[in-house]
Amino acid sequence: MKKLIAIAASVAALALVGPAAAQSPIIIKFSHVVAPNTPKGQGAEKFKELAEKYTNGKVKVEVYPNSQLYKDKEEVEALQLGAVQMLAPSLAKFGPLGVKEFEVFDLPYILPDKAALARITKGPIGKGLLAKLEPKGIIGLAYWDNGFKIMTANRPLIHVADFQGLKMRIQSSKVLEAQFRALGAIPQVLAFSEVYQAMQTGVVDGNENTPSNVYTQKMNEVQKHMTISNHGYIGYAVIVNKKFWDGLPADVRTQLEKAMADATEFSNSISQKENDDAIAAMKKAGTTTFHDQTPEEKAEWMKALEPVTQDMASRVGKDLIAAFKKEASAKSN
Numbered sequence: 628m629k630k631l632i633a634i635a636a637s638v639a640a641l642a643l644v645g646p647a648a649a650q651s652p653i654i655i656k657f658s659h660v661v662a663p664n665t666p667k668g669q670g671a672e673k674f675k676e677l678a679e680k681y682t683n684g685k686v687k688v689e690v691y692p693n694s695q696l697y698k699d700k701e702e703v704e705a706l707q708l709g710a711v712q713m714l715a716p717s718l719a720k721f722g723p724l725g726v727k728e729f730e731v732f733d734l735p736y737i738l739p740d741k742a743a744l745a746r747i748t749k750g751p752i753g754k755g756l757l758a759k760l761e762p763k764g765i766i767g768l769a770y771w772d773n774g775f776k777i778m779t780a781n782r783p784l785i786h787v788a789d790f791q792g793l794k795m796r797i798q799s800s801k802v803l804e805a806q807f808r809a810l811g812a813i814p815q816v817l818a819f820s821e822v823y824q825a826m827q828t829g830v831v832d833g834n835e836n837t838p839s840n841v842y843t844q845k846m847n848e849v850q851k852h853m854t855i856s857n858h859g860y861i862g863y864a865v866i867v868n869k870k871f872w873d874g875l876p877a878d879v880r881t882q883l884e885k886a887m888a889d890a891t892e893f894s895n896s897i898s899q900k901e902n903d904d905a906i907a908a909m910k911k912a913g914t915t916t917f918h919d920q921t922p923e924e925k926a927e928w929m930k931a932l933e934p935v936t937q938d939m940a941s942r943v944g945k946d947l948i949a950a951f952k953k954e955a956s957a958k959s960n
């Protein structure tokens with residue numbers, strides 16, 4: 628009798644396992660615009676690896692790099708519609724979504740170093756900004772680092788006057804628009820995937836970006852001069868469709884949160900080296916002349932760009948800028 632009960636129990640268990648095992652995995656489509664061998668590209672791959680591992684295959688992450696699925700503006704719309712579940716747009720691309728406060732990160736020279744970045748993104752300012760996404764149907768999961776920007780063009784960019792009349796590609800940020808206007812250049816919003824060709828055909832003369840982005844898009848083939856100015860910053864917010872995230876089984880969501888925390892640590896740990904390596908590789912390729920700024924040249928740029936922060940205060944938020952600056956200049960313990 629005992630044996631019979633045991634058999635009946637295992638048959639019942641099998642019947643339960645059957646359909647559960649046959650259940651298809653939860654799919655997360657993670658779309659982004661940069662190359663796989665960038666800090667963000669590698670962060671996305673690390674998240675895929677860990678998410679699939681921690682959930683025991685209950686979740687499958689499909690990473691679509693290089694604007695394969697969607698370009699900058701389209702990908703945010705796709706996320707809201709639920710056509711993709713996860714993105715990591717740069718912090719300069721949240722204005723069109725209606726959360727223009729993220730553009731505080733675009734203000735020239737606002738971030739002195741990566742320690743300040745960590746204090747801001749991990750503290751109340753970073754958390755407060757992510758919380759602003761929720762009413763848009765989006766949850767902000769993490770900040771991923773890329774790095775400080777260099778300037779590129781086909782003429783040397785030494786003095787502010789060198790920018791006069793240059794058509795410079797920008798991301799869709801009003802702060803970046805104001806920045807290039809302050810330098811006397813003509814800013815032009817373009818999707819990241821279109822930049823190389825726009826440079827090749829002369830639609831734009833130059834751009835600002837991180838060395839990793841410049842190198843992995845082969846911009847050094849079509850830009851003769853680069854100035855290592857570190858005048859601004861590019862980083863990302865990893866975001867997910869709220870309806871999708873809230874609808875996940877609680878245990879799966881916890882495992883994915885852990886995968887995201889670990890992938891974040893990984894991505895942030897490689898970003899500086901990726902950018903340093905990109906500069907070294909471009910120097911080796913020899914198609915571009917690099918210029919390191921003297922302190923006097925840097926001071927000249929800073930002076931020209933100083934009014935941008937004041938001019939953008941009504942857009943980004945005066946109090947936010949003040950709090951950001953205070954935290955940025957605080958000493959790390």
Ligand code: LMR
Nearest residue numbers: 660661717798819836840
């Ligand atoms: C750009 O558009 O230049 C960058 O935001 C691309 C990226 O995602 O790093």
